[in-house]
Amino acid sequence: MQVDQIEIEGLRLKVEQLTEQLMQYEKLASLGQLTAGVAHEINNPIGYVASNLVSLNEYTGNLMMLVQQISELLPIDQAHNLKQQYDFEYIKQDLPTLLAQSGDGLNRVIEIISDLKDFSHLDDAEFIEIDLHLGIHSTLNLIDNELKYRAEVQKVFSDLPLVRCVPSQVNQVLLNLLLNAAQASDTRGIITINTGSDEHWVWFSVKDNGSGIPQNKLEQIFQPFYTTKAKDQGMGLGLALSRKIIDKHLGVLEVISEPGIGSCFTVKLPIGNVSQHVIDDAT
Numbered sequence: 001m002q003v004d005q006i007e008i009e010g011l012r013l014k015v016e017q018l019t020e021q022l023m024q025y026e027k028l029a030s031l032g033q034l035t036a037g038v039a040h041e042i043n044n045p046i047g048y049v050a051s052n053l054v055s056l057n058e059y060t061g062n063l064m065m066l067v068q069q070i071s072e073l074l075p076i077d078q079a080h081n082l083k084q085q086y087d088f089e090y091i092k093q094d095l096p097t098l099l100a101q102s103g104d105g106l107n108r109v110i111e112i113i114s115d116l117k118d119f120s121h122l123d124d125a126e127f128i129e130i131d132l133h134l135g136i137h138s139t140l141n142l143i144d145n146e147l148k149y150r151a152e153v154q155k156v157f158s159d160l161p162l163v164r165c166v167p168s169q170v171n172q173v174l175l176n177l178l179l180n181a182a183q184a185s186d187t188r189g190i191i192t193i194n195t196g197s198d199e200h201w202v203w204f205s206v207k208d209n210g211s212g213i214p215q216n217k218l219e220q221i222f223q224p225f226y227t228t229k230a231k232d233q234g235m236g237l238g239l240a241l242s243r244k245i246i247d248k249h250l251g252v253l254e255v256i257s258e259p260g261i262g263s264c265f266t267v268k269l270p271i272g273n274v275s276q277h278v279i280d281d282a283t
């Protein structure tokens, strides 16, 4: 009787834990939708800030000329005093820098939005033909900050034929693999992304020189909720989700790894006619 109760209590705790993890999973799934929505909303204000900045540049030039010409009509002393009073020389120097920096900042925001849109591709949650390299670039740009303190990313790209896939989902897989690779790198690691193709497959791989994975765990890592990370670092869903996505693409997700040396995850996607699966549930 007592053993039963202990067992029940254990199960109850497990259910609680799984429920909490599932809720986090839900959040993750809606993140793609959220980012696409935010990107869309930001586009409009960014548009007018960008066009205002162009006008501001032009008006500033005109105003500077005007001040210069008016000051030439004034007695030299008076012009000098007025300019000093309003810090004219400093403003004249600083304004172009401020405007240029604002322009750079804005361009960066525009880039991020475009990457977010490429990444989430919510407009087409269907198979389309894409160049995998575009997805790789936008994903790398998005998580640059996560990666750059842990590892250096090297790209070894081949010419690739277009491949039929759901871009948002393939990008999600790449994101998971890159984050895992970065998290496996304790000190400054090297992450290499290779791409290639043959007559049957287009593939990319993410290789790290991090901790590696013991041979007897190589299948387990694909099981949902298997994780060796602290609670706030991972919930053990990345690879399970990734394998599901790649299965639905009729592709292959495989790994080779050696403890102490590193790991290499390869994603192969078939060239040719992949039937149009309904793969909404893989997100």
Ligand SMILES: Nc1ncnc2c1ncn2[C@@H]1O[C@H](COP(=O)(O)OP(=O)(O)O)[C@@H](O)[C@H]1O
Residues within 6 Å of the ligand: 176, 180, 181, 184, 208, 210, 211, 212, 213, 221, 222, 226, 227, 228, 229, 233, 234, 235, 236, 237, 238, 239, 240, 263
């Ligand atoms: N590149 C890697 N190097 C070492 N271990 C890895 C790597 N990728 C995955 N793993 C192992 O597989 C486990 C499951 O990965 P994943 O499904 O992405 O979940 P999470 O990252 O949340 O733990 C990780 O906790 C880790 O033990």
Ligand SMILES: [Mg+2]
Residues within 6 Å of the ligand: 176, 179, 180, 234, 237, 238, 239
């Ligand atoms: Mg992970």
